Amino acid sequence: MSCQPGEAATQDYMYAKQWKQHGSQGNGSPLAGAIPSTKEDGCERMRSSLALAQVLALAALWVAGESDTNIECQCSNPSLCQPVAAHIQHQVEVVVFDIGGKDWKHYDWSKVTTIIPVRAYDPEILCRAHANDVRVLLIGRITQPLLRSPAKRAAWMNEQIQVAKRQFMDGITLNYQQSLSDQSMYHTGLIELIRDTAQIFHREIPGSQIIFTVPWAPNCIEGQCYDFATIGKHCDFLFVRSYNMHDQTMNECFAMSNAPYHQVVSGLSAYINLGIESRKLVLGLALFGYDYTCKQLFEPGRCELEQNDLIRAPCSYHAARPVPYKDIMKLLPKSFTGKYWDEVSRVPYFNYMVNITYHEVWFDDPESISIKASILRKLKLRGIGMWNANYLNYSAVPIAAMQTEDMWNAMCPFRGKWRARII
Template identity: 50%
Template sequence: MRWILVLAQVLDVLAQWITRDSEALRSPGFCPCSKTDLCRPVSADLQHQLEVVVFDEGEMDYQHYDWPKITAIVFSDNSKEQILCIAHENKVRVILQGKITMKVLRNGNSQEQWLKRTLNVVKVLNMDGIYLEMSGAVVPGGPEYKALSRLIKKITVLLHSEVPGSQVIMNVPWFPDCPHGRCYDFVTIAKSCDFLFVMSFNVQDQMWDECFAKANAPYDQIFTGLADYIGLGIDSRKLLMGIPWFGYDYPCMKLLEPGRCRIQKSSHGSAPCSSLIATPILYKDIVRLLPVSITGRYWDDDDKSPYFVYKVNNTYHEVWYDDPESISLRSSITVKLKLGGVGVLNGNNLNYSVNPIATMQTEEMWNALSPVRRKRRIWNI
């Protein structure tokens, strides 16, 4: 069976957490790369001063990534098989996406099956670890609260033992005060796994004050959110700051002036307004739209974010996004707070065409991830 078919089947199993016997998985050993060495996990001796984790959503853009700047790439279920080969050729870890469901947390047998299957999938596909998201709210004091922490510890110990050099990354909200019921034992989980991926964006999914279009990742708020994690006693080097290569297109109920786009009320949780009424827009589409806007690029000094206004069908739209200037400012937070690195959503969001303007814009976005980390080998003597 071709490797890509195995990939699709195995990832489908992983996504649904089907509890069938492990014989359903193909044993490790099959290699789709031209050199078998490229199917071996990246050596545990390869460590980084600063992690740059890039999420990939499939297609062929990965061929044009700035690989020397990447330390790990998070695989989606529709990524091409060759991404493993090019990643390992560049000494970049390949991390598999996975989910933890409430069913798994509530049932001891399901947890053991989950652990077994997760390990098998990582080994079968020659991966270097797993990126985990929790599906469902977790309440402090509830049985799932402690079960989640125990499960993260078990999978980390298991993977580190069976796949030396592997990484376990756990997705967490942009601040630790239980947004949307996501109340995890952040301190315990951080001690167990390799990194917490802090989603330092989508800050406006709950707006508590005025209902106006706002920055996706306002500087002060994401700085405070990360500092709050550190304030809990979490080692700052365990934190990866999320970097959004996308923005939000808000339709204005009324445009008072640029930067004052009143939006429709749409409650989310107990908040009266939300960015959910906006349309997500990729950076490569943002730079195509900006030249035909009616305002050109504006800059918000408070949130340290750019925005612009355009009009279509008699409706004004205000687009808030991040570009090389705002991302460079956010990347500097890694130095100020001594973070472990950054995580980029998504590598596919840039324009990798041969157009010289697009090439320059894309290069600037990759360079904005500086301070650039350098790969280095640490040898145990």
């Protein structure tokens, strides 16, 4: 009795294709119901067994390595689809978030060391970045269900590394900004996810970066009561969001800076006091300000706000409208006060009016950014970052181009050493 392999091979291919397209069915097995049980002759049983073995092998190969097949480099130079080499490091990191569009074509790539596309992935960004030895990082959004389930964490990590490889990326930025309950399960799950993600990325993509974003201070900001010291040990560095500092304020409701200088310093120092190396901290600054609507304007710098209903606090920055720097520069000429400087916060502000309503805008400009950038040397930090570079004006209008250049220069003041490699 002879057995022809053709039918089994055809079945095997179709079942594997079906599994890939539709995933698990029935009892959870990708093959549930695909191969009927039979008690026919030994030849048929052998065909079924062979088909099953081949399907399982194909399925395993697809799970482990689908992203490594049918990959096409879209860069003109194929070498640009290789991750940035591990030996290329920089004395000072400049981390730039990008939220889409084509503004990246006008960035000062001589200053950037890491870029993080937040929205749709654009292969052109990767080509430009790698041509300048700039790493491109995936955004890894952590959800609370991952913290409860080791199986879900494993599947999530496998998905992240496959996406990073498929898109020729250089690491991942982990983001989790939810409050955690007192249950140790969540804290343990978060640390294990960060640790294991770092291990798999470092193993699979040599030279890759793993970043975790953290609030401006480690004292349970908005319920983010994490074990930052342990998290810092597993990451290459922490991106400290040194802005939105007045989520809840128990003082009088008046407009204020969203990133006062002394609070920026105190927040970073608090991380260092936890035992986190200063070289593991990147100072993250916001290229947006806040437009407050005044309930009453007593004088410039004394814009009283309507109270808003927040738990434990009468007012916060949520009372204001966030405005990109490029739009603030368009509002400034409409001001009836001109630009003022607050010596306490070390930031500028101005007032303007819409109909009969007063507004007060607090923001960072090249002068205040330069003052904050000096913290890098003061605390010996790893680098500086911006959320986000799209908030600058990249038009050909001369005054806009000058304002944007001034902001880039303020963010990156150490010209001689900025992009020096450590090889």
